[in-house]
Amino acid sequence: MPCEGCMERDNVSTGASMEFLLLGFSELLRLRVLLFLIFLAVHLATLAGNIMIFMAVVMEPSRPPMLLFLCQLSAVELCYTLVVVPKALLGLVAADGSSISFLGCAAQMHLFVALGGAECFLLAAMSYDRYVAICQPLRYAAVMSEGLCLRLALACALGAFAVALALTAAVFRLPFCQPRRIDHFFCDVPAVLQLACTHSYGPELPLLAACVLLLLLPFLLILASYVCIAADLLRVASPVARGKAFCTCVSHLTITLLHYGCATFIYIRPKSSYSPARDKVVSLVYTNITPLMYPLIYSLRNKEVRGMLRKMLRRKKIAQVN
Numbered sequence: 001m002p003c004e005g006c007m008e009r010d011n012v013s014t015g016a017s018m019e020f021l022l023l024g025f026s027e028l029l030r031l032r033v034l035l036f037l038i039f040l041a042v043h044l045a046t047l048a049g050n051i052m053i054f055m056a057v058v059m060e061p062s063r064p065p066m067l068l069f070l071c072q073l074s075a076v077e078l079c080y081t082l083v084v085v086p087k088a089l090l091g092l093v094a095a096d097g098s099s100i101s102f103l104g105c106a107a108q109m110h111l112f113v114a115l116g117g118a119e120c121f122l123l124a125a126m127s128y129d130r131y132v133a134i135c136q137p138l139r140y141a142a143v144m145s146e147g148l149c150l151r152l153a154l155a156c157a158l159g160a161f162a163v164a165l166a167l168t169a170a171v172f173r174l175p176f177c178q179p180r181r182i183d184h185f186f187c188d189v190p191a192v193l194q195l196a197c198t199h200s201y202g203p204e205l206p207l208l209a210a211c212v213l214l215l216l217l218p219f220l221l222i223l224a225s226y227v228c229i230a231a232d233l234l235r236v237a238s239p240v241a242r243g244k245a246f247c248t249c250v251s252h253l254t255i256t257l258l259h260y261g262c263a264t265f266i267y268i269r270p271k272s273s274y275s276p277a278r279d280k281v282v283s284l285v286y287t288n289i290t291p292l293m294y295p296l297i298y299s300l301r302n303k304e305v306r307g308m309l310r311k312m313l314r315r316k317k318i319a320q321v322n
Helices: 029-059 065-093 102-135 137-143 146-172 189-193 204-234 239-267 276-301 303-321
Strands: 019-022 098-101
Touching (some): 065 146, 102 146, 102 204, 102 239, 189 276, 204 239
Antiparallel strands (some): 019 098
């Protein structure tokens, strides 16, 4: 039987004219100005950091494979924050939350999931790069060619796009109950699923399938790469050589733990354990703090990145003098 208050799927309002209301942080009215300034500062710093790394890699004539992946990761992070943060800032300006159309909500969810999934696949490709560099150093230049890196990046983007499209279509085919209020600052999957007029576990199955493809599969590939790396390093007699080899993986491991820690907490759990307040806090870290930390981690840990940034700033200074 249809639930009371459900929207009719054949209604014309299901299209562009139908709207959801993103409540955002409407419960923190007194802190709106402070939160807006903090989010704006973090957003601008995130954009600046990722743009600097992206430009530094693009302007470098000879780019190692790891830096190509890092350039792609920075591009993903740029798009990732632009999909979520501007709408969240707009929600802080509006006292009662900001409205978003049915199609706009679907587009935001699709782009968010696709970019997050592409990042998972890229992290798996980067772990394979570390495996070849440490376990097969003599074949590294032949195996990790620029063509292979670009093909891997394209496969990551297309795979994530396809899975995100299937998940978004499955979610927005559900009947939604009134009122159409999303207790979040963007159209995240668990928050939208809370509006579904069903008490069964059926709507969670597409999310579970997407988690397996976008989270579990890349994680297993990353785990397999590092198991092989650890086994290879245990055979190295020199502790100094072992430490140097491991140091090349620290930045990637740190980013992987940050990304998978937040994603696992939000998406791999039953619908009954959903908590809007807790999810919004974790999503803040996931969509604002983590993308800001990526360029900081790589610029502090990677000598090649620091060298490229110095060269870029030096070229800019010379151009200004001329």
